[in-house]
Amino acid sequence: MRLIQLFKKELSHEARSWVRDELVSEEQANSILARYGTSLTDDTETNSFGYYLLMSLGALFIGLALILIVSHNWDEIPRAVRTSSLLLLTLVTNAIGIKRFLSERTRAGIIWLFFGGISYGASIMLIAQIYHLGEHFPDGIFWWAMGILPLVIFTQSRLLAALSLGLASIWLGVESGEDFFPALYPLFVSVTLWLILFQARSRLLFIACVVGTMVWMNLGLAWMMGNGHHFDPVAEQLPLSLAIGLFINGVAWRLMRSDNSDWREYGLVTHIWLLRAAIVTLLGLSFEGVWQGYTPGSDWLSVVSVISILVAGVLAIVLCRESGRYASWPVMMVTGYLTFSFMLVTWFGHLEIIAAIATNLMLLLMGILLIRRGIDQSETHYFYTGIVVLLLTAFLRYFDLIGDYIGGALLFLVAAGILMVAAKYWKRRVSLISLKRGENSE
Template sequence: MVATLEILDTVAGCEQWIAPAIDSYPQGGDMRLIRLLKHDLAREAGVWVEVGVISEAQAEQICERYGVDYHRAQQRSWGYNVLVGLAYLFIALAVITLISANWDEIPRALRMGGLVVLTVATQCIGLWVYLKRNPRTGEGLFLLGNFFFGASIILISQIYHLGEHMPDGVFWWALGCLPFALITRSPWIALQANALALVWFYLQVSMGYYPMWFPLFILTSLFVLMRGRGSISLLLVFLVSIGFWIEYSLSEFWRVQAQGFKLDLHPENLAVAIFLFALLYSFGHWLALKKTTIAQDYAAVISVWCLRFALITLLLFSFASPWESLINAGWDHLWSMWLVVAAVGTATLALAVPTRRLISTGILLALTTIALVLVSIGGNKDLAVYLQVATNLVLIGSGIWLIYRGIYDGVSHYFFLGVMAILLTALLRYIDLIGDYLGSALIFILFAGLLLGAAKYWKFHQGREGVR
């Protein structure tokens, strides 16, 4: 605590250079990860103002750069919002429980009318509150009304024994949420609709039906993401929904061609998924070029999650067995797969041009394409070992690159992710090579050398920064 106060006292005497530093600090990739914690940064800025580190005007300037209202952030309470949301949920559960407990004693007409009145009344009150008093409270009432709407669908179906196709109830529930999501542009209501749509998607697919209307919910989420408040949760659900829909559509197309079973997974799905993540990664960098704060926030999230997906994929394929499974798999839809991969790859390269990442993106796509050709056309089981070695080399190279980026750009997330990649590679190779003590020892020596080299470069880089 004493050390912290000493640091604050030291910084407090340097106000004259804080504001110019803020103005000149880059808005690019070096600071994108801070955007994920921008509300915490805004609240911390309030502490700095209280202890005299910076002035209130400078705190407002810092928050404005990341699209946060400084004064609202001081009153903002994530815990309060969570408690209110849970309270609305438990109100809905309590009402549903009371109705269910006395269901048999209530006349049928009263049941029907009561459910309709409860749903309509809640939505009307929510609309009045949204337009006249408090939009956020109105959104909460809309969420509550949507829960009542879903319960009404379920209970009315029981009254009139409407259960021929069970996913239809979930579909109409999700569809009933869409108008309120479009009117309010609320990410929470859009998230509710999209989550219900995903449940309907799974039920529909598991029963052998194609979810024809699923893109409607994807487009609604896209509209809210573009025109409403920023929401990381809605962004992630939106991206997952797109991935599921594309992959299942391809699976259905290949199933019809081969006259196979529903929900068949093909090795071609994995190839398309990898190229889709490459496209998403390029899209994230392209989005970071936009001037809006929301676009840059979304770019940061996309970049981080694509990077994590890439490392997890490399760790899985650092063993020989996944490569052997792909080599032995039946690649029955190569022509259509290559057409999709070519289209996605072309879009990825097109997005890489304005971000000045054409060479690195081209190398990544070329290596992935070579690996796909070897496993889908080669058919040689001995290739699995060579591909495993190549994957481990790429994994080590990625760890070194992340450590370098973390040190050079000052992004701790990259640094620790790179160190974690190297340590996990060492651990997995030790498990894989148990009994071969000489090989394990050589691997440990190699990784120790890499980490020592990274530490020496860190010291050298800090020395150069000190000279500057």
């Protein structure tokens, strides 16, 4: 799976210029683009999507301006007039949207429904204010998001799904902030996933669903511990987040092997962002002081942390076992490293230095694997990511010497040796590829 999959819109634009310059025929260009799940017409669809997006933002600003105008003279308007006006505005905008959608003016209908969704939310909030209904204000946001959800299913619109999921995510935050658990949040994630997996494609919504699910699961753990939304993100939540990340990475590799080009794209973008998050997390854990937040003990949280990482790692290995060594081997190494490190610091005392050293070794191994993967698959993204990992690790250890000066010097020497060997291996491979191309041309 190449990173060019993420830039297929740009590839479609380039292919149109190839056809225009008569470098390839239109049939050949479409055959090339079909490998990446796109076609020459996708460039035109991008232009129309830009118009659609600008119109949607225009509808949003009109709705916000209308709310401000009404709010300016709000107290002077009779209560009955205010209520009836809000209800009428919501009914009319949604009725126009549904009528245009059913008459096959799909995008115009969705824009009207988007405007109607904003009117619906404003009506909930303002009518509640007029009649002093309810003291738990997150309920208004919840019913706003819930009211849009049927329209998401009916229209299969990504714009309405983004509005519904965005409101649900706001409700997730404010509901937990009021010391209540947002138990129904997965309903909104499930509907959004159904839409983008089976009806329409959206990398942004897919990543939003993944992030939202991870946040919701962390909140669930906090509530199980009796802390509500007050939790220590490192000492209490990090092990669960790492376990979830391992499992999602296995799912991402499975998606990358799918026959569906959109699913492959979802898997690739998820894998790339998880890789970046893993690098940042390991760089943080490479400091001894971070591990000191885990106090030794036999409480149930430490046991659950280790078990969750181990189970998630095994499931991830099962999911990506058919994807090659660059999928299964890193998962096995990270699972073993995390299990060992968290067992060490939560079950024994004064061994944080060993966990920090293990983290630095893990970073070196990750850098080596990324460099090797970039060379073997001729993908510079992974090659340079591996080099950056090694350089950042060496840079951090220069200011935070683990194992005193001798240990830091040894780490620098190991990193230097890896970089030099990688450079020679890369040069040799490029020479072999050039030689093969020369033989083929003859």
